[in-house]
Amino acid sequence: MDKELLYLKLPIFLQNLACSIEGKRIQKNRYGGAFNEILQEYESRSYWDNDQVARFRGERLRSFIGQAFKHVPYYREMAGQLGLAEKDFAGLEDLQKLPLLTKSKVQDEYSRFLSGAITQNHCITSHTSGTTGGGLRFSVTKRAIQEQWAVWWRYRRWHGIDFNTWCGYFGGRSVVPLDQKKPPYWRYNRPGRQILYSGYHMNMENMGAYVDHLRKKRPPWLHGYPSLLTLLGSFLLDKKESLGYQVKWITIGAENLLPNQADIMERAFGVRPRQHYGLAEGVANISECPIGNLHVDEDFAAVEFIPNPEGLGYKLIGTNFTNPATPLVRYDTEDLVELEEGSCPCGRPGRIVKNIDGRKEDYVTLKDGTRIGRMDHVFKDLINIREAQIYQSVPGSIQVRIVKNSSYNKADEKQLYQELVKRVGSDTNIEFLYVEKLERSNTGKLRFVLSEISEGKL
Ligand SMILES: [Zn+2]
Numbered sequence: 001m002d003k004e005l006l007y008l009k010l011p012i013f014l015q016n017l018a019c020s021i022e023g024k025r026i027q028k029n030r031y032g033g034a035f036n037e038i039l040q041e042y043e044s045r046s047y048w049d050n051d052q053v054a055r056f057r058g059e060r061l062r063s064f065i066g067q068a069f070k071h072v073p074y075y076r077e078m079a080g081q082l083g084l085a086e087k088d089f090a091g092l093e094d095l096q097k098l099p100l101l102t103k104s105k106v107q108d109e110y111s112r113f114l115s116g117a118i119t120q121n122h123c124i125t126s127h128t129s130g131t132t133g134g135g136l137r138f139s140v141t142k143r144a145i146q147e148q149w150a151v152w153w154r155y156r157r158w159h160g161i162d163f164n165t166w167c168g169y170f171g172g173r174s175v176v177p178l179d180q181k182k183p184p185y186w187r188y189n190r191p192g193r194q195i196l197y198s199g200y201h202m203n204m205e206n207m208g209a210y211v212d213h214l215r216k217k218r219p220p221w222l223h224g225y226p227s228l229l230t231l232l233g234s235f236l237l238d239k240k241e242s243l244g245y246q247v248k249w250i251t252i253g254a255e256n257l258l259p260n261q262a263d264i265m266e267r268a269f270g271v272r273p274r275q276h277y278g279l280a281e282g283v284a285n286i287s288e289c290p291i292g293n294l295h296v297d298e299d300f301a302a303v304e305f306i307p308n309p310e311g312l313g314y315k316l317i318g319t320n321f322t323n324p325a326t327p328l329v330r331y332d333t334e335d336l337v338e339l340e341e342g343s344c345p346c347g348r349p350g351r352i353v354k355n356i357d358g359r360k361e362d363y364v365t366l367k368d369g370t371r372i373g374r375m376d377h378v379f380k381d382l383i384n385i386r387e388a389q390i391y392q393s394v395p396g397s398i399q400v401r402i403v404k405n406s407s408y409n410k411a412d413e414k415q416l417y418q419e420l421v422k423r424v425g426s427d428t429n430i431e432f433l434y435v436e437k438l439e440r441s442n443t444g445k446l447r448f449v450l451s452e453i454s455e456g457k458l
Contacts, residue, residue, distance in 0.1 A: 170224030233268030283318030
């Protein structure tokens with residue numbers, strides 16, 4: 001029987017035990033072996049200057065490319081065709097000698113991206129879910145997984161979060177059976193110090209139970225999808241209540257943080273969410289520092305910013321030099337960013353990213369085919385909107401789906417309409433639809449723009 005189906009049939013106390021056993025196994029993968037050493041190395045580079053990290057990145061990049069040319073069929077062939085060798089790669093700029101890599105290429109030719117020099121029993125096969133097309137499968141070394149967790153923990157520790165901090169986790173894992181109709185809507189991973197709150201039971205009827213439980217357990221750290229934490233925050237604001245204890249940290253992942261979500265969380269929990277950007281492929285990582293700037297973790301991956309040919313901002317391209325098992329060189333993340341000039345007064349190195357603009361597909365298409373991004377900004381300051389989604393099936397027409405709270409009124413709708421017109425123009429047909437809840441993907445994520453317009457249809 002499927003492990004997950006079996007889990008869902010267990011009594012609650014055994015589900016808690018299973019979460020803890022799984023938690024223990026995950027702890028070992030992430031934080032076993034050389035993890036402590038790796039974390040120390042990462043932290044020792046926290047205050048290097050930009051030249052130092054650039055040199056470090058250049059050295060890692062060169063030997064990584066050299067190994068790929070030697071042991072990975074796809075790159076071996078490419079090196080031959082282009083007449084390139086390891087010595088041709090000393091820094092980030094040299095990557096331009098190689099072509100960009102798309103996700104579909106890796107999907108289609110997966111086996112040609114695997115290194116012959118890495119024995120598969122030192123590896124784990126990783127999967128990405130993928131919101132649009134299919135997911136990606138790739139092999140990753142155990143050490144690469146630990147490096148990724150080291151760069152994530154470096155960021156957490158910048159903010160004062162440590163390994164023994166209890167975390168209320170609001171994510172997409174289905175830890176509570178969908179047909180369970182009464183609390184507890186949470187399970188415990190004790191070794192991982194996590195209370196795993198179900199993201200699939202967070203309707204207004206059940207939310208009081210979540211709040212009561214948080215008040216009782218008082219986890220100082222909340223982590224998860226911004227859309228779920230916003231639902232919780234919005235419930236509290238609506239009831240004019242607070243959690244009754246000071247949440248010290250909110251960190252978010254998996255979805256883009258929208259400005260009105262950050263506002264709602266700050267008002268409800270008294271602390272501003274911190275964000276980082278990372279992806280399973282390990283081709284880039286970006287971390288928010290205590291001052292609030294987003295630093296590229298230059299010692300973790302070779303990140304390139306290429307002007308976006310379709311509009312504003314830059315395409316985020318990355319090379320995963322931590323993972324020799326499946327080298328991804330100049331991999332297109334399909335994410336867009338805006339950049340900030342200069343360096344950060346916190347003293348940490350790295351280029352500064354102003355905005356992580358989200359996925360390429362988070363766009364609205366106008367009548368004439370123009371695509372408009374950053375639609376999330378129209379919801380800024382509209383804290384009476386619990387959740388929103390823009391649905392589009394034909395160019396030039398959008399449906400705005402809104403879950404409102406009890407204070408929502410005509411003035412909010414008017415303000416939203418005006419903000420929308422500023423972005424999409426008055427010849428775009430705008431329809432408001434008020435709904436009880438928004439549909440989430442099968443991994444529980446909320447897509448902000450749901451568009452059925454494919455590029456081919458334009
Ligand atoms: Zn900083």
